Every structure is written in C-alpha cells, then in structure tokens.
Amino acid sequence: MTEMLYPFLYAGGSGLDTLLEDVRRSTADKANEIVRLREAVLAEHGEGIAACAARMADAFRSGGRLFAFGNGAGAADAQDVAALFLNPGGSARPLPAHALSSDAALVTALSDDIGFEAVYARQLAAFGRPGDIALALSTSGDSANLIAALREASRRGMATVGITGRTGGRMAETPGPTHLFTVPSSSAHRIQEARTTICHALWELTQEAL
Amino acid sequence: MSGTVGGTAGGAVGGTAGGAVDGTVAEVFRRRAEPGAALADAAGAIAAASHAMAGRFHRGGRLLAFGSGAAAADAQHVAVEFVQPVIAGRRALPAMPLTGNAATLTGLCAGPGPDDVFAHQIRCFGGPDDIAFGISPDGRCGGVLHGLRTARDRGMLTVALAGGDGGALTGALTGALAGALAGAVAGAVDHLVAVPSTDPRIVKEVHVTAYHLLWDLVHVFLEQPDVPGREVVA
Numbered sequence: 001m002t003e004m005l006y007p008f009l010y011a012g013g014s015g016l017d018t019l020l021e022d023v024r025r026s027t028a029d030k031a032n033e034i035v036r037l038r039e040a041v042l043a044e045h046g047e048g049i050a051a052c053a054a055r056m057a058d059a060f061r062s063g064g065r066l067f068a069f070g071n072g073a074g075a076a077d078a079q080d081v082a083a084l085f086l087n088p089g090g091s092a093r094p095l096p097a098h099a100l101s102s103d104a105a106l107v108t109a110l111s112d113d114i115g116f117e118a119v120y121a122r123q124l125a126a127f128g129r130p131g132d133i134a135l136a137l138s139t140s141g142d143s144a145n146l147i148a149a150l151r152e153a154s155r156r157g158m159a160t161v162g163i164t165g166r167t168g169g170r171m172a173e174t175p176g177p178t179h180l181f182t183v184p185s186s187s188a189h190r191i192q193e194a195r196t197t198i199c200h201a202l203w204e205l206t207q208e209a210l
Numbered sequence: 211m212s213g214t215v216g217g218t219a220g221g222a223v224g225g226t227a228g229g230a231v232d233g234t235v236a237e238v239f240r241r242r243a244e245p246g247a248a249l250a251d252a253a254g255a256i257a258a259a260s261h262a263m264a265g266r267f268h269r270g271g272r273l274l275a276f277g278s279g280a281a282a283a284d285a286q287h288v289a290v291e292f293v294q295p296v297i298a299g300r301r302a303l304p305a306m307p308l309t310g311n312a313a314t315l316t317g318l319c320a321g322p323g324p325d326d327v328f329a330h331q332i333r334c335f336g337g338p339d340d341i342a343f344g345i346s347p348d349g350r351c352g353g354v355l356h357g358l359r360t361a362r363d364r365g366m367l368t369v370a371l372a373g374g375d376g377g378a379l380t381g382a383l384t385g386a387l388a389g390a391l392a393g394a395v396a397g398a399v400d401h402l403v404a405v406p407s408t409d410p411r412i413v414k415e416v417h418v419t420a421y422h423l424l425w426d427l428v429h430v431f432l433e434q435p436d437v438p439g440r441e442v443v444a
Contacts, residue, residue, distance in 0.1 A: 023257040024256075025253070027249075028250035031246065034419050038239055050235050073290050076284070076287035083282075089410075193415060193418045205234060
C-alpha cells in the first residue's frame with residue numbers, strides 16, 4: 001500500500017534529505033488536490049447547497065432543531081457542526097443543534113441493549129419532531145446505523161441531509177435523504193475535508209438567510 | 211507546488227436558477243481557495259513535524275490532542291485517525307484526545323479554570339516521550355497555550371496547528387507570527403503550522419487537511435527503517 005502511495009520511497013538510495021524533499025512535494029500535491037476537489041464540489045453541488053441551506057433556515061424559523069450524527073471521524077465532525085450552530089460566537093445567531101454522538105453513556109447503552117444499528121435511530125425516535133433536521137455524515141454512505149437513522153427521521157417528518165463520498169453508497173439508494181451531497185473523491189481524507197467545507201457553507205448560508 | 215488557484219471557482223454555477231444565492235455559494239467556496247493552496251507552502255513544516263512525531267511513536271510515546279470549541283472535535287478526529295486508521299494495514303498508534311470527557315472538562319473549568327483544562331491532564335498523563343498536539347484556529351486559546359507550555363516543560367514534543375491574522379503572515383506559514391497569541395504559540399512549540407486566514411472555519415478546514423497529512427507521513431517515516439530515530443533540523 002505504501003509503495004503505491006509513495007513510489008519514490010522505493011526508487012532506491014533515498015537518504016533522509018531526499019525522503020524529506022519527496023515528502024514535501026507529495027504534501028504540496030495533496031494540498032492542491034483538496035483545492036481542486038472543492039471546486040468540483042461547488043460545480044456539482046453549489047445549487048443543492050444553497051437549496052439545502054434555505055430549507056434549514058426555514059426549519060429553524062419554524063422552531064426546528066438540527067441533529068447531526070456520524071461514526072468515527074464523522075462523530076467528531078457531527079459534534080463540530082452542532083457546536084458551530086449552537087455557539088457560533090461573534091454576532092452570529094445561536095441555533096438549536098445537537099450531536100447524537102456526544103453522549104457515550106447513551107451510545108453504549110443503545111449499542112449494548114439493542115445493537116449498534118439503533119444508536120442514532122433510537123435517539124431520533126426520542127428527540128425528533130416534524131420540522132427538525134437530521135444531518136448524516138458518512139464517507140462511504142454505507143453505515144447501517146446512519147441509514148437507519150435517516151429512515152427514522154423521514155418517518156418522523158424531519159428534513160434529511162446526507163454528506164458522503166464516491167457514489168453515495170447505500171445512502172444514495174431510493175428513498176435517499178432530501179438533500180444528498182456526494183464528494184467526488186476516492187480518498188476518505190479528502191472527502192472529510194470537503195465535507196467540512198460543505199458543513200461550513202450550509203452554516204454560513206443558513207445564517208445569511210435568517 | 212503551486213499557489214495559483216484563485217478565480218476558477220467563482221463562475222462555476224453562474225446562470226443557474228436562483229443565481230443570487232448561488233453566487234453566494236460560489237463566494238463562500240472562493241474564499242477557501244487561497245488559504246487551501248497556501249498549505250503547500252507549509253509542506254516543509256509538515257514534513258519536519260511528521261518526522262519528529264514518528265520518532266516519538268518509535269520510542270513508545272503517545273499523542274495527546276487538545277483544542278477548544280470546534281478544535282475539541284478536531285482533537286477527537288485526530289485521535290481516531292491514529293487509533294483506527296482509515297487505510298487497512300496501517301497499525302494503530304496511541305493517541306488520546308483530552309477533550310472526550312465532559313465530567314473532566316467541566317470539573318476543570320469549574321475548578322482551576324479553563325486555562326488549566328489541558329495543562330492539568332498533561333501533568334497527569336504526559337511523559338517526555340509523548341507528543342502534545344494543540345489546535346487553536348485563532349491562535350488565542352489560553353487553554354491550548356498553557357497545555358503546550360506545560361508539555362514543553364516536561365520534555366514532550368510540541369506540535370501546534372494555528373491560524374489568525376494573515377496580515378502578519380505575509381504568506382510565510384511556518385514558524386511565522388499569526389497575530390499576537392499565535393506568536394506566543396510559535397514560541398511555545400517545536401513545530402507550528404499556521405493558516406493565513408482570520409476566518410476560524412476556513413482555518414479549521416485547512417487544519418483537517420494538515421492533520422490528515424501528518425498522520426499519513428508519520429506512517430511513511432515509521433515504515434522506513436532507521437529513519438525515525440535520526441535527528442533532523444526543521
């Protein structure tokens with residue numbers, strides 16, 4: 001795997017200086033890769049992001065709340081999104097948002113008693129109301145617990161938003177979320193980086209609309 | 211290495227229905243282009259930091275990640291990257307966020323205060339082989355700064371992701387001054403990657419790329435026999 005990613009390591013005779021130089025060049029390449037990926041996301045999803053933010057602003061205006069969730073890095077990013085909406089700082093308007101990954105007691109209780117697939121669906125069944133927003137973050141789009149949560153959210157009349165990578169995986173299957181953003185990359189890391197931008201754009205445009 | 215990125219994103223969705231709003235989306239994305247491309251200028255700092263981090267892991271050290279607000283989520287994201295690698299076959303490396311326990315965090319904030327929230331945990335967990343990984347998008351977080359200083363006093367490797375006043379940066383990312391406090395951060399750490407933007411959300415996005423690259427390169431160095439142990443001047 002490393003050989004595929006860093007063929008220069010095996011080109012022979014690399015001293016530390018050469019290695020560091022190769023690493024610097026590879027780092028610069030990847031920095032430029034994410035810049036190009038953001039341009040592709042804008043071209044593909046610019047309109048959809050604007051429409052989604054308008055929908056989110058409508059939901060907040062009507063008393064709706066945002067519930068964000070994901071696994072692994074997606075769980076951390078869900079907490080970031082919730083913190084941004086709830087406590088944006090400056091003159092921005094605080095909005096009700098909660099990350100379903102933030103309570104380890106609840107997540108482990110649900111995993112232990114029912115199963116991991118239920119950790120977010122069950123919370124939405126308890127917290128969710130019509131007019132709320134469910135935001136699912138998954139690089140593959142295949143996480144069973146996120147699919148289950150989006151279905152639960154739809155059943156409850158919530159707006160559903162999904163951010164994934166590649167082709168969108170199972171999340172892209174009908175009926176998919178109200179708003180689905182697939183980041184056109186095969187790298188989980190680049191997908192996460194572009195996803196962070198999409199979340200920030202949704203926040204900024206929601207603030208502007210309110 | 212290329213910094214020529216501006217301008218292409220702007221008109222990408224022009225002319226579509228709801229053009230006024232779409233124009234705003236394009237503007238939001240356009241603001242990302244320059245700071246994102248500028249990360250390429252920090253490639254040397256990232257290479258040096260990852261090499262030094264690999265050396266600490268090689269010696270059995272652990273990474274302690276910390277930040278406040280949005281950066282607390284980044285600390286947890288960083289720890290997940292190291293402990294549960296996204297690329298199959300890469301080994302788990304010991305990394306802990308100092309932000310995961312609400313009881314600890316609120317207890318420390320209510321007791322000694324927010325400036326001690328990470329320093330206290332570093333005094334309890336940190337040893338000289340460990341890595342302190344502090345994240346502060348505006349370079350002004352007292353908790354992060356005290357954490358890094360405490361770590362440095364204990365002989366830990368200190369790495370910081372910061373950002374702030376681009377005016378003071380003049381395009382040079384590494385070891386540069388990014389506003390008053392980022393300057394203090396620069397003095398408190400061995401390795402600094404500072405993003406030239408005053409928008410904390412843009413800085414955060416570039417930080418995510420930076421720590422993905424650092425994780426990746428730590429493994430590149432660890433997989434090179436005898437490279438992690440060698441010293442290098444940043």
